[in-house]
Amino acid sequence: MNFKNYIKDRISLIIIFFLNTLLIILVMYLNLIINHGKFSRENVIYAFIISFVLFLFFMIYDYLKAKPFYNYLNKAANSDDDLDSILNVTGARTYERIMYNRILSKTFKFYSDKLSKYEENQRQYIYFINQWVHQMKTPVSVINLLLQDKNKENYKETLESIFEENEKITHGLEMMLCNARLSQxxxxxxxxxxxxxxxxxxxxxxxxxxxxxxxxxxxxxxxxxxxxxxxxxxxxxxxxxxxxxxxxxxxxxxxxxxxxxxxxxxxxxxxxxxxxxxxxxxxxxxxxxxxxxxxxxxxxxxxxxxxxxxxxxxxxxxxxxxxxxxxxxxxxxxxxxxxxxxxxxxxxxxxxx
Missing domain, CATH: 3.30.565.10 (Histidine kinase-like ATPase, C-terminal domain)
Structure with missing residues (x-):
């Protein structure tokens, strides 16, 4: 942020300053009129110049004080996925900016923890899918072998074995659905x-x-x-x-x-x-x-x-x-x-x- 933008952001403060100065001069002028005194134009200008110079010094001082923080904001706003430049807050000298720094750090930590948890859940989910698929291959293979058995005398035993393997598949499917629903x-x-x-x-x-x-x-x-x-x-x-x-x-x-x-x-x-x-x-x-x-x-x-x-x-x-x-x-x-x-x-x- 340059000095021009800094002035724009504080236009309301500048207007208040000038109104305040004019009201003070007006009160002083009315007081002299009531008391039959004289108040020259030079005195009005002199009072106004003194107030304006002090105000200008204050504005320059305040801008120089805040300039490192504004430079940080400008750098952070124009950075592309550079977290170091965003999180490395500099020039935070006022309480407001220190609080901003704390809020930014807490926000980053919150979303960082949330992202880590999400990534861990994703890793676990993918690993579980791989484990589950591997587990389901066994009963499916057994069922295929049983169906290829040409010995009709073992018909009853074959059906019982198929039922047992089907129970394993059913249980695996239930566990899979349960794991999916837990996220919601x-x-x-x-x-x-x-x-x-x-x-x-x-x-x-x-x-x-x-x-x-x-x-x-x-x-x-x-x-x-x-x-x-x-x-x-x-x-x-x-x-x-x-x-x-x-x-x-x-x-x-x-x-x-x-x-x-x-x-x-x-x-x-x-x-x-x-x-x-x-x-x-x-x-x-x-x-x-x-x-x-x-x-x-x-x-x-x-x-x-x-x-x-x-x-x-x-x-x-x-x-x-x-x-x-x-x-x-x-x-x-x-x-x-x-x-x-x-x-x-x-x-x-x-x-x-």
Whole structure:
């Protein structure tokens, strides 16, 4: 900004100065007339010149003081994608300009953090897509091999195997859709009172064939029907994911009485749903990373079915809904997950939007 533009921006201040000076001279002149005094034209001009010179010195001083900041603004406005020149604020000597500097830095940090989060989500999404596609190739290949089997005597077994592989594809598709919807979670959830027992029974029924095939029997411990405030669809996904994992890591255990226990406890301020299996358990070194994205752990690497996203998505869903999700496990003795439904307050993060 040059001095001409600086004067243009302060034209109102200049007008006020001249009006103020004229009013002062007018008051002095009227006072002398009332008191029968004389006030020569030279005195008026002299007073006006003194005021104008002082004002001019002030304007020049103020411009020189602000000139480095104006140079910065001009450089920033004409720079092309040069963040260093934009963020490197110079000449901020007044409180107003210092505050401008702070606001600019905070704005940059806010959008920088937001961009980093977006880029990380994109990386995770692309990685998940690659993992998911790789995972889906296995059941599709198995189905193709089964369909090419010319032995008609194994017709029933072939259909059962196809159904099993189809379950894996269905579960993979559900996980894929869940991951896609989570980015717009606030547009895709409904808070309501639901009967948690009916949800558990539906999830068990959806996995009935898998439970029977692996000789695992579900047990439900609940004294009465208990309602909780949650989203039916999202919490069903979480419970289903825990059950699928429980089946996957329990099916190879050599135990005639394998079972998965669902227990609901009402503790007044909260309701706790626990899901316990008798599977291989989670090694101690893996327990702190169970809810990390793409973490499969020692157990997950034993099977090609694991993407490492199931419990990560479950944890994110519970966090969004305001529920707790924890677990305890012992290697070789099974795992017990806890979903905690809190009461007596608005627990839903997004219901405030």
């Amino acid at each position: 979670f606030n547009l895709d959830f409904k808070v309501e009172k639901v009967n948690i027992l009916s949800i558990i029974r539906k999830v068990i029924n959806d996995n009935k064939k898998s439970l029977i095939r692996n000789s695992i029997y579900p047990k439900i411990i609940c004294e009465e029907d208990i309602t909780v405030e949650t989203d039916n669809k999202w919490i069903s996904f979480v419970i289903n994911q825990i059950l699928v994992n429980a089946i996957k890591y329990s099916k190879d255990v050599s135990d005639e009485d394998k079972h998965i226990t669902f227990e609901i406890k009402d503790e007044g301020t909260r309701t706790i749903l626990s899901i316990e299996d008798q599977g291989i358990g989670i090694p101690k070194e893996d327990r702190t990373r169970v809810f990390n994205a793409f973490f499969t752990g020692i157990n997950g690497r034993k099977t090609s079915e694991s993407t490492g996203m199931g419990m990560y998505l479950s944890k994110r869903i519970c966090d969004e809904l305001g529920h707790g999700l924890t677990f305890e496990s012992e290697k070789g003795k099974g795992t017990k997950f806890f979903i905690i439904f809190y009461k007596g307050k608005n627990i839903f993060k997004l219901s405030k939007l």
